Amino acid sequence: MATVYIDNKPYPVNPQENLLHQCLSLGFNLPYFCWHPALGSVGACRQCAVKHFKDEHDTQGKIVMACVTAAVDGTRISIDDPEAASFRAGVIEGLMLNHPHDCPVCDEGGECHLQDMTVMTGLAHRRYRFEKRTFRNQDLGPLVNHEMNRCIQCYRCVRFYRDYAGGKDLNSFSLHDTVFFGRERDGVLESEFAGNLVEVCPTGVFTDKTLKQHYTRKWDQLFAPSVCVHCGTGCNTSVGERYGTVRRTVNRYNHEVNGYFLCDRGRFGYEFVNSERRIREPRLRGEPAAPETAIEHLRRAVAHGGAVGIGSPRASLESNFALRSLVGAGRFFCGIADGEASLIRLMLDILRTKPVRVPTLQEIELSDAVLVLGEDVANTAPRIALSLRQSVRQSSFDIANKLKIPLWLDNGVRDAAQDRRSPLFVLATQATRIDEIATETFRAAPDDLARVGFEIGKSVIGPDSGAGGIGCDLVNEISTALKNAKRPLVISGSSCGSAAVIQAAANIAQAYGAALYYTLPECNTIGAALMGGGSLTSAFDLIRNGYADTLIVLENDLYRRAPRAEVDPLLEKVPHLIVLDSLVNDTSAKAELLLPAATFAESDGTFVSSEGRAQRFFQAFVPGDPIRESWRWLTDESWTRLDDVLAALAREIPELGRARDAAPSAAFRMAGAKIPRAPHRYSGRTAMLANITVSEPKPPDDPDSPLSFSMEGTEDKPPGPLIPFFWSPGWNSIQATNFYQKEVAGPLRGGDPGVRLIEPGQSNGKSYFSEIPEPFSPRQGEWLMIPINHIFGSDELSLSAPAIAELAPGPYVAIGSNGFAHESEVSVTIADETFRLPVRIRPELPAGIAGLSYGIPPVVGIRLPQFGKIEKIS
Template sequence: MPKLIIDDIPVEVPEGTTVLEAAQSVDIPIPHFCWHPALGKAGACRVCAVKMLDGPVKGVQMSCMLPAQDGMVVSTTDDEAVSMRRSVIEWLMINHPHDCPVCDEGGECQLQDYTIAGGHGIRRYDGKKRTHVNQYLGEYIEHEMNRCIQCYRCVRFYQEYAGGTDFGVMGRAAMVYFGRQEEGPLQSPFSGNLVDICPTGVFTDKTARFRARYWDYDMAPSVCPHCSLGCNTVPMARYRELLKTTARRNDRVNGWFICDRGRFANAVVNAPDRPRQALVDGTPVSLDEALDAVAARLGDFLELHGPQALAIVGSPRMDLEGNIMAARLREFLGAGALCYFDDADQAHLTGAAAALLTADDSASQEDVRNADLIALVGCDLLEEAPMMALAVRQAWRSGAKIYLIEPTLSQRTLWGLKERVAEGREREEVKPLPFEYAHVTSLADLPLAEAKRPVIICGATAEGLDAVQSVPRTAKLAFILDGPNAFGCAELARQHNAVALSTALASGRIKGIISFEADLSRDLPEGVAVLAAADWRPTGFTHRAGVLLPATAWVEQTGIYVNNEGRAQRFKKVMNPGLPIKGLTPELHPPRTHGKTAPGSDVAPSARLIAALMQRLGEAEVEEPLSGPWEGLRGLEAGGEGKKLQATTPGPLGPRGSS
């Protein structure tokens, strides 16, 4: 391992580490624009200059391009290096529009930070500035090419890292241009990362344009709820409105990036007509009155039909605490059914997939990125878990062999042209996967014996589960599940003998349902009443419920999701619930009266709603959700790597592994 000295501090780093990275390892800041931990070095911006005082290399050098070597003596504060960096910043600012007051990047702009740190305050250049014409890049990303400093981060991410083909670099010399051949929406499902990765304000989030500065936002570490991967995010809100979502680094899960689905899905949280008002038979009431009504109606129902006629329904999109409390409500009432999944096949396959995973063979996205052989079985990654496709691409870029196992697949489907037919939609073409792969008919055809780090990525389908039964335990498994907490629901279903809602209804015993953040994909049989439904989204249950209990969205509460690999991750409350101040139509606008609470804020997390209901039904002391077998998660911190829940051997959850 090379040993060197940086600003009089001895440093020892692994072979291949650059001087810039070595300095960062001991908290010595070196300005940089083009270098990024996920993209590596480019040597394009020339602002990371340092002075090599002694060793195998001498003079001013670019620290991002120079591998650390034994005997190097490096100075980041030498006058010659400081002068070089100051000159580079001045060159970059010659053509910059100096529009910080109207730039959405203000407050989180690297160019702004380094310009101020370099001591610049006056522009000496008084000539004509270079100007560009901006492009329309879709409804999510704003383009302001005049702020560009030619660091090449955007095109390196878009083309090399993410595999996009409709965005690139054009021009020459001082007229280099980053954009598309013609205007139009960016096609990559990861295009929103241009907002995060650009060190200036060339690409900004159009959905939050001119709404707030960085220091105005309410923000907290969170977890994306839009698929089962559990990517780490930082939602940003202001005035009870979720304005934008950025990626949060977690090397074990999503690395540095997130997909566009997780980044631009704010509308459902901000929807003025989402359930925010408790209703009893359609009449607005307070949340406490609604809970009283549920308790009274439930008492009457149990007296008339008995507890075996009642079903308690949870959901893979509800947090772990809420689902635990749903199980406790079932036990407290002696209800006839506890349901976490709507469909019987979905319930069985999700449970079977979770049972196959252990702490040793469950593959994280990091494992996928480092794999040397990957097989895809029964899953559509770009549709079901886009970030897993991005992880596979990184493995492919590093030389991994990728195989697609789907014996009935036509050649048309193989190259990403599979047509899907969905109700109410025309046929549409599925985007091709961002990596090359070979087609084989079964897992038996894979050269697993030649691989050192094989990973099998599988959908929770009958085809996928049948295929992986014969996979050697040397290969790690990654299942694509349905919902951010599907793994947690599968484990709770095993612990509490839960059944699918369709199975419970088919028995003919169920006459009443209490639902918590569950989606109804079928018509309920005649004679089955939805006594109450708690949710923050309008669903079939909320429309049929006698009592509607408005719940908080994930950004309005603290909770835990368990992702597809069994990794429990805590997300924290970002904003207070309530109607946003923008976008209200006259019929949705609250009364113009003063009050101590925000309109639409009489809501609560589902776990708290269940606890309050149990107290009204006679439970003297409601136990904290994270107790008993879940005690180990009580101290789980938000913002960390999370904690795996899998057993060390296949089957029912035993001693929990962690990572």
């Protein structure tokens, strides 16, 4: 700790940081633009000027930029100094010369960093009376809107897009006062993290195009702390609602998980909540039914005995548990496809018994040697790919440390390191988007990847297995890199569909003492797996053999879990099919009783992420009457509040008991008050429902959480898991996050949200997996079909969001070449099903391997990898 005197008062500061960082951490209002906690300092905008004094006798002082001045012990600065203050006001006035008179029609208005900073410097009137510069905008696709006139040339967008997220197609053009940020020509932004520009841009150049379609100011939305439902990473989000529809999703800072950034699937996937395909009322045999009738029907079907329940990896722990309690643990089945379920059990087993630690995303960013084995992380868990892009910078930090360049000095560190990156090895079945930052890539069939994996493990564990020449140099290189690393990491997952790959990854992690992260496809895959329950096949068997006459399917489309040929006869055979879901799908279309389930935005619950972190998500709004949380449909009268379910869960399944601690209980109060979901300027309360009833109804009660559905409540900053939105006096934009952290860019005050349920097992000697698969040999006339994941398309829910659906590819088959023409139609026969699909040539696919677009209807429910035939259609 060093001491810095700010306006003659001593403050303890961290000497490793710059003055701006420390002033903000101490709670001072010091304006800035080009600096961003995650992007570091470049000193470009000259906005954070402070007066720097030599010593206590110096009355003259000199103006320095706080963001590029180290917080050295004994530094004396003044923020309030009139000269520094007028310098800052002058800079803003300069930036505002060309800024258009747009605030009323700008989507950033009310949460604009430029507005906040302008007000902070006291600039109230524009003296400039001359012509303003204008630009033409570009169409950047369905996610991000471009309004270039508003730009203040802080360069944060290109620094994030290119330097941080590795995008290539956004850049600065032109020169002097006409610098332009955009693409070379109109077109969809290629980076899957482009949506973050909305938050990174300090003004309204890049705004959320989905929000624009139903625009609402930040102050008018009811926010709820939420968790992304579109993959297993468990990024924290804030969901905003107005007039009964979800308006947008923004990032919710969690130091250990997503930090400041989300992927575009997570940010724009929310639109499925407003979909036309929502189930909005109970339906009994296709006819609308009253909720009471529906519940009575459900009760009778269950009381009759012989009900079987199938849970879901995209339903909350609470809903799964309610179903399990309703049908009985013995008749509850895990709603994950069989092949995948066994892989997940294997992973859980590894993580619980082997002495390997699952890293947080924060720890992934700090890893200095990474091996990705058999997973296309950029598509299955995109936020992790962004963390990996930071992890390869570890070597540049070493170089910077040697040259005594402070790590926050972004340009300095990048210039010193040039293209040097820490080792990252990507071993996958196909090309991935992080290949470009990889030290080496290697592509092979899943079995061959596993063999290389085992070989890497062997170089520490023991004798050479003679796996036979596959990438021997590569094995040595990876082995050396992992051995030399201080914080090595292995990433694998279920998308290869290979147990051997998972075991090989575990061997490596255990042998090299590396952290081990398995990416999982859905938001509660781990939770559903920990809940237990038999395999899907055993559930099907029970029904097929007539041991069950009622099937209850919880938020699950069975056609995505098992082949059509199996599900069709099953749903025909079962006398009573009860489905709870939020969107119409093939399973719900066959239901005898269909119950409208609340989505993540309309319910409270807990998800367990791939990291094993149980995180609570909260209801943003109360949906129309018949829509309820699944657990509320399934419970008898004994559970009335979420806490009742969690208490029962803790009693029944002790391993999941700690999920209760993911957030404070509903009884939590701050100085006797609830936490408001609405910002204190929330408007229209006495008019928004006046067309229906002129006497304002009381805001709904929330028995499940300590949050209120209004602006009434505490004015204090709530603890981490309960922060609905970030706001601080004078800071209306998302930059207010600075004031919720212990130190800027550090953990949240009161702790980061979530409880880790899986801790490393005790070291059990030298038990390694040793079942090395045979090398893959291509078959004549057949292809091994592997799944090819897509950030836009492979996730069931976000595919119902129009903007995401627009970017999703149609179903296709990818082939190396073998004489097929690109985009030609072929007939693909796999698992007794035949599809006509267009061909995409992907030359990097190994011989004998073809890829099938994963999760994109109608090619769903097929167990992959599996051999199939491809025939040309003449």
